[in-house]
Amino acid sequence: MPVCSGNNTLLFIRILVATLFQLPPNHPQRFVLHNEVHARASSILSLPVRASYLALSLTSSEKTQERKHLTTLCERFGTVPPEPDADHFSANFDSFQMSWEQHGEFSTYGFYAYDSITEPFADPALKNVPVDWLAQINGQVIVAAHASVVAAADIHYRDETDLSPLSAHFAGNPIVGSKVTGGAASVFTDFRIHVDGFSRFLVVNHDLRTAQAGRLLHRLFDIEIYRVMALLAFPIARKLYPELKKADRQLYTITNSMTQPDNDDAKLLDELTALAAEVENHISSHQFRFAAASAYYQLVGQRLEDLREVRIQGIQTLGEFIKRRLEPAMNTCNSISHRYTLISERVSNASQLLRTKVDIIIERQNQGLLSSMALRAKMQLRMQQTVEGISMVAITYYAANLVGKIAEAAHSLGWHVNVELVEGLSIPVIFLIVGIGTKRLHKMIANTTE
Structure with missing residues (x-):
């Protein structure tokens, strides 16, 4: 049997398997994944x-x-x-x-x-x-x-x-x-x-x-x-440390101001939003580098274990020498990454607290505004009722005058009509009719709004 190599080997194996056994089709990545171990x-x-x-x-x-x-x-x-x-x-x-x-x-x-x-x-x-x-x-x-x-x-x-x-x-x-x-x-x-x-x-x-x-x-x-x-992450960690301290101090100042009764909540919220954006920008810009550093550090430890070192008297082993400097550097990187995650969570918590406080203040203002609007509407209703009473009197007055004019016209035509008496007797009747009409109008409006 000739010896094949590369892609020819894979093709030969596929043909051989298909000839010996009737199996389902191979997964497209089967041979690639199998040979990855080599x-x-x-x-x-x-x-x-x-x-x-x-x-x-x-x-x-x-x-x-x-x-x-x-x-x-x-x-x-x-x-x-x-x-x-x-x-x-x-x-x-x-x-x-x-x-x-x-x-x-x-x-x-x-x-x-x-x-x-x-x-x-x-x-x-x-x-x-x-x-x-x-x-x-x-x-x-x-x-x-x-x-x-x-x-x-x-x-x-x-x-x-x-x-x-x-x-x-x-x-x-x-x-x-x-x-x-x-x-x-x-x-x-x-x-x-x-x-x-x-x-x-x-x-x-x-x-x-x-x-x-x-x-x-x-x-x-x-x-x-x-x-x-x-170690590529270590210079970044040292560079970010002052920024981390600055963000921490800024967050403390904001949260301390939140406890004061005369603070400007809108201004504090703007400062928190800017701080959150800055912190998230640092995290998104450098998170990959810190994660990669952790993975590389694990690989270093694995390769050192694979060496199976035995000490030579009087000198450090490779593992001791590397970990003496690499481990503190990696701890620094992990600490900076973890502290940025924590400060991001603290900024988020402070933002939620401040937004809750602002929402409560706005809700109280809305309640006060609604109470004021309700009082104003009640006053308008009372004024409207007063105006309606005056309007009923005015309507009755003008309607009675109209009846008086009609009576005068009838008297001029030779009818024996006491104009003043007719006009006076019409007033209660007209007032009653106007009152009934107004009441029915209110009832129609109430039914329509319901």
Whole structure:
């Protein structure tokens, strides 16, 4: 049976499964998700080995150009380039081996060389990479590190009680290190950037297998990049601390003014709204960075656990050294993030209290206004009733005059009519008719409004 690779392998598996068993159709992501466990595997390295590691921050457009740049390197050495949508790639070139990984915020390049060396860091693996191609890599360098896996005899390292032979490889700086991977190797570093712009890891091989060496270097480089990425939030936390204190004082001033009887609630509400907007702007602008820092810090802890460090007497382990500075920085970031969340909740609570107070005042004003309107309506009703009584008298007066005029006309025609008597007798009748009519009109209006 021929050996297939890449997409051909997946196609071959699908055809084989379909031939052997009549199964339902596969989920579109089944094979991709299944093979994800094999993604970003550590390189299989020969020993001894020198490694150079670069981690670069890239924009979205630079990430697109990155694959094209990798393709130019592969074309130069006649190697199959990565797929257009690949996020990791490894290949062997003439004088070096390379691995590339693209992450959410950064990309990493690992370069490995196997030719003989005299000094661990005198001839780094990066020297084997074409200079013109290296100079055109996109992005900004976050981490640059050299690592060298050597035998103890090559660097005259005889006993862990005497670390003096290692000092020269780290420019005389204090050394941090430990035994790792069950005692198969010892790792030493000073966590400093040297004159060449690179930090250094020296791995002394006691009984490393090739697969172990690849995993060990991968973990060391992961620790270096993840601790730096975690610390990206620390300058932001220090910058936000004065803003946090200012917001806290401003909130205290506002809430203290709320307790005063002669405060301007509308002005306080405007100040609270502005403060809430400022706090929420800080949270939305930096929440991702703080959340990412927490995730990176967890990854650092996980990689340190994977090293299975054993102390070398007289020096700090990598985990002790990193946590001594990284843990307080992460605690500061978590504290700032948590305090901003708390102050946001306090501003929200103060706003609700002030709005409730304003609503109660408005409700009282409305009640007073309604009472005033009711009193005014009652007075208008009384005046209307008074006017209606006067109107009834006026109507009766004019109607009686009209009856008198009619009586005068009848008297002029020869009828024996006492004009004054007719006019006087008509007054109560007219007044009664007007009163009954007014009462019926009120009843009709009441029925209509109901």
